[in-house]
Amino acid sequence: MRQRVLRVALTAVLVALVLLAIPLALAIRSSLYADQRDALERSALAAAVRVNTGYAGGDPVELPVARAGERLGLYDPERRLRAGAGPRQGDTAVRRALGGVVARADADGELVVAVPVSHDEKVIGVVRASSASSAVRDRVLVGWAALAGAVVLALTLAVLVARRQARLLAAPLEDLSRHCRAVTAGDLSARAAPSAIAEVDQVARTHNDMLHSLTELLRRERDFTANASHQLRTPLTGLQLILESALEQSAPRQRRALGDALAATQRLHHTVDEVLRLAASGRRTGAATAPDWPLSRLLRETEERWHGLFADDGRRLECDTRGVPDDVRIPGGPVTEILAVLLDNARTHGRGTVRVAVRDLDDALALDVADEGAATLDDVSPAPAGAGGPGIGLALARELALSLGGRLALAGTEPTTFTLLLPAGRRAEGSFSRSGRAPEAP
Template sequence: MRRRLIQSTLAVVLVVIAVFGVSLVIVESRTISTSAQERVDSEAVRLVGIVDSRLLGSEDVTAEILRDQVTQDRYAVIRIPGRAPIEIGQKPEGEVIHAEELGEGRESVRVEEPKSAVTREVGRTLLIIGLVALLAVVAAVLLAVRQANKLASPLTDLAETAERLGSGDPRPRHKRYGVPELDRVADVLDSSAERIGRMLTAERRLAADASHQLRTPLTALSMRLEEITLTDDLATVKEEANVALTQVERLTDVVERLLTNSRDPRTGNAVSFDLDEVIQQQLAEWRPAYRSAGRAIVSSGKRHLQAVGTPGAVAQVLAALIENSLMHGGGTVALRTRVTGNQSVIEVTDEGPGVPGELGARIFERAISGRNSTGIGLAVARDLAEADGGRLEMLQAQPPVFGLFLSRTAPLKKSTETDEPTVR
């Protein structure tokens, strides 16, 4: 592209020089020739006037007297009737420019100038025009190279940016070139890079969240199926199968919620529900795991508390806290319910060493973990709680106490048909 731009610019300049240069040469050549002829004519008229005035005054007309009146490099012949011709200067050879005038006494004056002098002047003019044209060509080449670099380099950069986007590197370059059209393309590419970066981040986050949130129900389901394989009691098989079906339903709910949040994190199905049902469900799911670890999980506090949210999401938050206590805590895990203001609170605590002091409030950040774990469980739990309009906080570090705060009443929502607020 750079070469094509230089060649096209140079071609335009050469065409302009050819059109206007040739015209200028023709005009200047004619002007120089015309000027030389006019100078010779003027000198012939002047000499005739001098000869006439001297003849009328009965003065001598000689070559010595008229020599100073003839311009150097010109040749003049004065013919007076009855006298020998008077020659001034050296007769030129080759083509000449001449002028001849007659005086009142029938005398004649012929002035000649070598045409080579006109040719030399035309040559000097052509040389000047050629030098100007050469300078114009050089300036055009330099300008074309500069302009080509100004246009070609940005296009190369933009092509590299597009290639980087295609190869999975969505970092925006934020580079501008001073050309509005190219800057517009750069803006679009940077915006696309940022969108692709957000999409990739969301996809990676969805994959991490999915692997973490699906692990718990899959583990519980596996445990129930193991119980079925180890017993011959039909009643036990039926009971465990029912629990397994419950786990499958929860697994389906987790998948649906993950997909819904990946499309629109603000989308929710908040309803008013009984906290006891969710807590008892979690106790039933986690007791086998705690029995295997030689630990216990219990519940206490105010019963039949109502809360507003998504039961499946609340169950996932509690599962994350219970699993966190199983992995990092110690002793008995207790789920306590209480009321504070207009909120229902579920506290999860254990008898373990608690949260290390260097972690502090960072415990809810992704990739922050006190031991060898994924470090996203509490972060996902907090996101789920906030998506339902609640909040998850660490109330105490040692021993650890985590509190899930949920509203007891539905938030006010403006009706789509009127401007009056209605309760959802």
């Protein structure tokens, strides 16, 4: 913005200077030439007054002493030089002056003024005054140089003033920009400072009011999340304790049902933890989950957990771990939850054998979950609040994938195939690397 303000100000100053300087330069030239001609005319008139009317009969002529740079000469009606300095034969200005008028002309690099000398209403001679044009031209050049110096000085002052004004105008906006970057980085306590510009102050006040409202909204959301966490975890923990106690005291034929109920409760507890973690990570820029699980372990435990459920439905679950790199570690909790959503979706809405496969894409991993059913767009669209269907679970899975720097997409509809893309984290790196954006689907 500073450069833009500076360019606009300098453009306006340059236009004004050009519009003023050119006419002023022409006025200087015209004025200096007019002054010189007026001076020559005054000298010629003063000399004409002193001319003796009997000079034609041989009386001496007394012309005044010419000023420096000027020449005075007296010409008779035949245009012959009778006294003073000048060309021996009168020029055009002398011929015109013999007609009884004051004549001005430029001839042979000189400024010439010729004044008639009259007696008894007759022109008896002409006084010619002249000076070199170069002298006036030098004075014009000096005047133009002074004008150019004034233009340069004005332009310099304009640059200094424009830079100061640009700084004054841009500083509040730059402060507001720094404040916005601080807010983006997570500092919600930052507030834009007032400035001397009313329009910028209005934007700053509006921004501060918006930030205050947003801070209050986040505070209420944080309080609600904390309360919801307490209200959800406490009864779930109590239910787990009851099931564990019942499992120890139950008959053998009841153990399986109680064990499944306890496992479902644990999965529900884990789901609540992931939902709350996702809500918290959405409020913190750069929040990440540590890569704490080997991928092979996660797939093995997923197969053990879901194999019996698919077997009860007369279906098969195949987890292909042959292409799983040994050195890859991933955030176990979120990825487990995503796979749980995909497998539950395949169990409820799919058919046939469900296959989980892993592809190593060097800088990313692709986890494919496919069944033998056919999906439509309505099957994978987010469902409205209170509605059933797979959309709600898939929406949660997508948000979890994004929170990991990955992407979940429907890769195929016949058969139904979901692909989870995750940035690859190698054990040698010591951390789960993530790119600035989600990997593109292969």
